[in-house]
Amino acid sequence: KAGVTQTPRYLIKTRGQQVTLSCSPISGHRSVSWYQQTPGQGLQFLFEYFSETQRNKGNFPGRFSGRQFSNSRSEMNVSTLELGDSALYLCASSLIDRGYGYTFGSGTRLTVV
Amino acid sequence: KQEVTQIPAALSVPEGENLVLNCSFTDSAIYNLQWFRQDPGKGLTSLLLIQSSQREQTSGRLNASLDKSSGRSTLYIAASQPGDSATYLCLGVNTGKLIFGQGTTLQVKP
Numbered sequence: 738k739a740g741v742t743q744t745p746r747y748l749i750k751t752r753g754q755q756v757t758l759s760c761s762p763i764s765g766h767r768s769v770s771w772y773q774q775t776p777g778q779g780l781q782f783l784f785e786y787f788s789e790t791q792r793n794k795g796n797f798p799g800r801f802s803g804r805q806f807s808n809s810r811s812e813m814n815v816s817t818l819e820l821g822d823s824a825l826y827l828c829a830s831s832l833i834d835r836g837y838g839y840t841f842g843s844g845t846r847l848t849v850v
Numbered sequence: 851k852q853e854v855t856q857i858p859a860a861l862s863v864p865e866g867e868n869l870v871l872n873c874s875f876t877d878s879a880i881y882n883l884q885w886f887r888q889d890p891g892k893g894l895t896s897l898l899l900i901q902s903s904q905r906e907q908t909s910g911r912l913n914a915s916l917d918k919s920s921g922r923s924t925l926y927i928a929a930s931q932p933g934d935s936a937t938y939l940c941l942g943v944n945t946g947k948l949i950f951g952q953g954t955t956l957q958v959k960p
Contacts, residue, residue, distance in 0.1 A: 770948060772950075779950060779951075779952045779953065780950035780953075781950075782947050782948045782949065782950075785948070793947055793948075795947060825891075827893055827894065829894075837899075838882070838884050838896060838901075839884060839896070839941065839948075840896060841886070841893045841894040841895075841896070842893055843892060843893040844892075844893045846891075
């Protein structure tokens with residue numbers, strides 16, 4: 738079966754712009770979570786959605802937002818990009834709840850110049 | 851503050867050695883512990899998931915255990931191979947946030 742699909746794989750944006758990343762979970766999975774990975778901070782939890790509702794949110798500024806659609810696909814938006822937003826953004830899906838573990842996509846590499 | 855700590859941060863061993871990676875967490879409410887490997891520039895590949903009712907999981911040469919009372923999980927890799935070289939991450943799951951350790955970067959030399 739298809740895995741977690743993230744698009745695009747690579748993205749270059751200019752400081753001040755906004756960006757939208759997409760994540761399609763494994764078919765049947767209803768939970769999608771997002772993470773930011775940087776060399777200095779490691780993997781940090783951004784937010785998690787379940788059945789179109791944000792279930793939990795990490796400690797990121799309001800410039801980072803997300804949503805989940807009725808087909809469980811999720812998007813993450815970052816507004817007013819800063820150089821420090823350059824990172825690998827990963828999403829993960831889970832079947833129903835957290836007890837079933839997480840499957841990760843290959844990530845979107847965002848570079849802000 | 852909820853934290854997940856992985857020790858050691860880096861490890862270099864000759865091929866064939868058995869090794870243990872450690873993951874410690876401060877939050878006793880963590881009920882699931884999942885181990886991943888990450889190759890450079892890539893996403894995370896799930897290795898083992900220890901659910902709340904379990905204490906141990908095994909897959910091939912890998913064995914992971916979870917001791918909630920001591921706040922520790924260990925990943926045991928038997929007969930290491932150069933293909934095992936990667937960064938290994940543990941993910942602690944509770945009812946709130948999902949917390950990753952900083953990872954252990956493993957190099958297995960031929």
